[in-house]
Amino acid sequence: MCDFGQPHRHPSTSLGAGDRENFGFLVDVPQVRALVEATRRLTIEIPDTPARVTALRPAFAQLLAANDWLPPEYGEPDLKSGMGGGIGQYALYRAEDGSLCLFSLVIPPGAQTPIHDHLAWGLIGVYRGVQDETVYRRTDDGSDESRASLEITRQQTVRRGEFYTLLPPLDDIHFVKTVSDTPSISIHLLANDTACVTRHRFDATSGIVTPFRSGYSNAKCRDTET
Numbered sequence: 001m002c003d004f005g006q007p008h009r010h011p012s013t014s015l016g017a018g019d020r021e022n023f024g025f026l027v028d029v030p031q032v033r034a035l036v037e038a039t040r041r042l043t044i045e046i047p048d049t050p051a052r053v054t055a056l057r058p059a060f061a062q063l064l065a066a067n068d069w070l071p072p073e074y075g076e077p078d079l080k081s082g083m084g085g086g087i088g089q090y091a092l093y094r095a096e097d098g099s100l101c102l103f104s105l106v107i108p109p110g111a112q113t114p115i116h117d118h119l120a121w122g123l124i125g126v127y128r129g130v131q132d133e134t135v136y137r138r139t140d141d142g143s144d145e146s147r148a149s150l151e152i153t154r155q156q157t158v159r160r161g162e163f164y165t166l167l168p169p170l171d172d173i174h175f176v177k178t179v180s181d182t183p184s185i186s187i188h189l190l191a192n193d194t195a196c197v198t199r200h201r202f203d204a205t206s207g208i209v210t211p212f213r214s215g216y217s218n219a220k221c222r223d224t225e226t
């Protein structure tokens with residue numbers, strides 16, 4: 001695991017010894033707790049996922065608008081990135097049961113992610129810098145796990161404080177690129193343990209689909225040394 005400076009961790013005491021460094025509030029600040037607690041509450045209160053995500057928008061906007069809560073080392077590129085391109089992916093909160101995570105994604109100027117999916121509902125917004133997002137939909141029936149046919153459905157520029165929702169299969173396949181001259185930092189609230197689940201990279205030209213796990217830059221997946 002990479003060492004990114006001083007710990008900001010005060011995870012729940014209910015976690016087992018092996019999980020204390022990797023789960024819970026890896027960044028334990030009131031702004032992160034407020035969003036996670038709002039998500040937990042609304043998950044109980046609103047079973048309908050689109051309605052729940054809509055209800056979460058004010059709490060998510062509040063985190064994006066707040067300043068000085070993200071430790072500087074979680075806003076830096078990661079040259080050993082599992083995403084490639086120096087892209088850093090830093091866990092800020094991880095539910096021990098894999099039902100929710102909050103992480104920052106740091107993309108250097110000019111760099112971009114592969115085309116990828118997320119496999120969970122969520123909210124993604126820009127905290128610093130500017131990103132271009134290109135969204136795809138599958139035009140095949142999804143029956144062949146190794147191949148996909150994609151077409152672009154939307155391209156948008158996302159600036160500081162702006163955000164969008166994921167409601168798979170709608171809008172779940174995209175890539176993002178930093179178009180500012182400083183690294184972009186986006187904040188992701190997703191209903192899985194995103195970096196540790198097996199997701200997919202897509203080659204839009206060849207149609208090849210490749211399983212991958214990005215891993216976190218600052219925390220381990222449970223069953224690997226990622």
Ligand SMILES: [Fe+2]
Pocket residue numbers: 116117118174
């Ligand atoms: Fe993404």
